[in-house]
Amino acid sequence: MVISLLLLFPPPSSFFVTVMSILSCVSLANGGFMEAKGKHMQYSKFFNVSNKPNDQLIKLPSRTGMLIVYTPALLAGLSYSAIFPYRDLRIVMLVSVLTIHFFKRVNEVLFVHKYSGSMALDAAISIGLSYTISAMTMIYAQYLSREFREPAIDLKYIGIALFLIGIVGSFYHHNILSNLRKKGDREYRLPKGGLFDLVICPHYLFEIVEFIGVSCIAQTTYTFSFTLGTMFYLTGRSYATQEWYRSKFGESYMEMNGKNKQYAKFFDSATSSHKPKDHHKLASRNGMLLFYTPSFIVSLASFAIFPFRDARFLMVARLLTLHFFKRILEVLFVHKFSGFMMLNAAITIGLSYAVSTATMIYAQSLSQGFAEPSVDLKYVGVGMFLVGLSGNFYHHYLLSNLRKKGEREYKIPKGGLFDVVICPHYLFEIIGFIGVACVSQTPFAFSFALGTTFLLMGRSHATRNWYISKFGQEFHKDIKAIIPYLF
Incomplete structure (x- = not known):
């Protein structure tokens, strides 16, 4: 209202x-x-x-x-x-x-x-x-x-x-x-x-x-x-x-589950007529750094760009800075990479994150001076963000430990919520962004959280189908994509 x-x-x-x-x-x-x-x-x-x-x-x-x-x-x-x-x-x-x-x-x-x-x-x-x-x-x-x-x-x-x-x-x-x-x-x-x-x-x-x-x-x-x-x-x-x-x-006509962004396990999923030339490829680690570094710089720069800052603005800017800082650290020290990434995918996703981060912070700055919402969700949001951040990191850590040094093969992940869904790390990322939206309480932040939810649900569905096609009977069909026991 x-x-x-x-x-x-x-x-x-x-x-x-x-x-x-x-x-x-x-x-x-x-x-x-x-x-x-x-x-x-x-x-x-x-x-x-x-x-x-x-x-x-x-x-x-x-x-x-x-x-x-x-x-x-x-x-x-x-x-x-x-x-x-x-x-x-x-x-x-x-x-x-x-x-x-x-x-x-x-x-x-x-x-x-x-x-x-x-x-x-x-x-x-x-x-x-x-x-x-x-x-x-x-x-x-x-x-x-x-x-x-x-x-x-x-x-x-x-x-x-x-x-x-x-x-x-x-x-x-x-x-x-x-x-x-x-x-x-x-x-x-x-x-x-x-x-x-x-x-x-x-x-x-x-x-x-x-x-x-x-x-x-x-x-x-x-x-x-x-x-x-x-x-x-x-x-x-x-x-x-x-x-x-x-x-x-x-x-x-490409693959059913979306002309998947060419990174991680989906890099080689293009048909032969659409496989990228070598000069369009990046090492996966470099590509993932292109994903997250611009957004980290944008969120960090917001503290200098916006001199008038209320508590809610500072919380949103800090949570976004922390989120992308964590992602960069995971790329550098946690994840084990085995392949390549399309340069255009890295640039597109990196720009998308950076523009969305800048818009979220700008929308927050514009909301300063308005009456606070009648229901204050910012502390609930901080709690959800911390749950999302911790759960996301924990399941990324489990994925990393699937491979020993030098191994390049994919394995079926186990432990944590991997026993009930194939993408719990995406589930916790959604929880984290819902938390940011609750802290922000602006239409853009909630729209971005909703869009992220749909994107990661689609990516999870594609990931589950990929595991089924690769591992066949070894993959338990009762393991869902992202929401335990439901989807």
């Missing part, structure tokens, strides 16, 4: 907007769930993946269908000036970015995308109506908020930056997809270049970034609800796309 007061306008006294806030989020989230379950909206590569016979579908050329999807929403944005004479800066910014978004999509349909199939008429109408009603409701909700006091934290300029990043990234990856096909070519191919080397749907990722930007400009409940629903929908669509590529291209 406190966070919503800081970041959002109060909800308007409009039954329509309230209902639409709930419906938009729930319906889009359900759409994403259905996509992941294999019940697809009938367009693009999924046109023929349906339980409904094609002779019961009214078909359109894909280009025509996609124009029906985006044109009404574009017209809704353009018609704003005639409908709503009241214009402040925030509403003008919102209408402008929505109009630019749908104008870009219409132009991509006309001049960028190459189409090879059909689209169901009911899908085109349903999606087009959804976009149009959502765009109009966003503008209407913003109009209703004009009499309210501005949120305590103004996000509109951050929103503009996120929107621009999203729209440029989306266009760039749509252009890569378009260039996969020569004129007259109708076959699908595996996309490469940009973020396609890491994820199969970077255009969806950047569209999510766009709408997060729109939400930051609007700072209304409805827009955030719509964005949350969009995130669920595009996540489900991305998962379905990944499965489609896997079914169509088989083993040539």
Whole structure:
């Protein structure tokens, strides 16, 4: 509640907007769930993946269908000036970015995308109506908020930056997809270049970034609800796309458990056509130092950069400094390394940690001066952090002792929580970052902890599958990935 007061306008006294806030989020989230379950909206590569016979579908050329999807929403944005004479800066910014978004999509349909199939008429109408009603409701909700006091934290300029990043990234990856096909070519191919080397749907990722930007400009409940629903929908669509590529291209579509970051046991998991050249490899110890050293320097430098420091800020900065200092010491003196790491993986992860650390500390500095949360979690957070730090170190120590000096073979770890999960060190790292979030009590810290949780759960699942494939019957199947007895 406190966070919503800081970041959002109060909800308007409009039954329509309230209902639409709930419906938009729930319906889009359900759409994403259905996509992941294999019940697809009938367009693009999924046109023929349906339980409904094609002779019961009214078909359109894909280009025509996609124009029906985006044109009404574009017209809704353009018609704003005639409908709503009241214009402040925030509403003008919102209408402008929505109009630019749908104008870009219409132009991509006309001049960028190459189409090879059909689209169901009911899908085109349903999606087009959804976009149009959502765009109009966003503008209407913003109009209703004009009499309210501005949120305590103004996000509109951050929103503009996120929107621009999203729209440029989306266009760039749509252009890569378009260039996969020569004129007259109708076959699908595996996309490469940009973020396609890491994820199969970077255009969806950047569209999510766009709408997060729109939400930051609007700072209304409805827009955030719509964005949350969009995130669920595009996540489900991305998962379905990944499965489609896997079914169509088989083993040539990387490995199932994610195009794994090329370090540790996953370094050699790339297919032969994707194995790195020697000059792109680092010794694993050097690569891991690239992971953690920049973040350690950032957290250490924060004590000099931010002269005004309250107790909570100092606690967050110290915990982050301690975390990365411990990781560097483990790399230097605890872990035993047996292989190599991709240079781009080391740089990408190192930059990610450093930027996230800097943002967490910066967000903490901005929160100074606000009233403390009604429930103070910082001491609970310190306790969780120490539990996480100790548990993580203990299980890293057990992993290190699996190998004698000079040995390079992987073994099934035992002792501690390794008897019930294969990645207890990840479990305790999650606990540590939840502890940092409780000390911080800022939205960014909790978002980072949540993202870290999902990342390490995925990595744990991939690790468990790797152990099963390598050790077969020697690996007890009742050992879970990361959560004892559950997952």
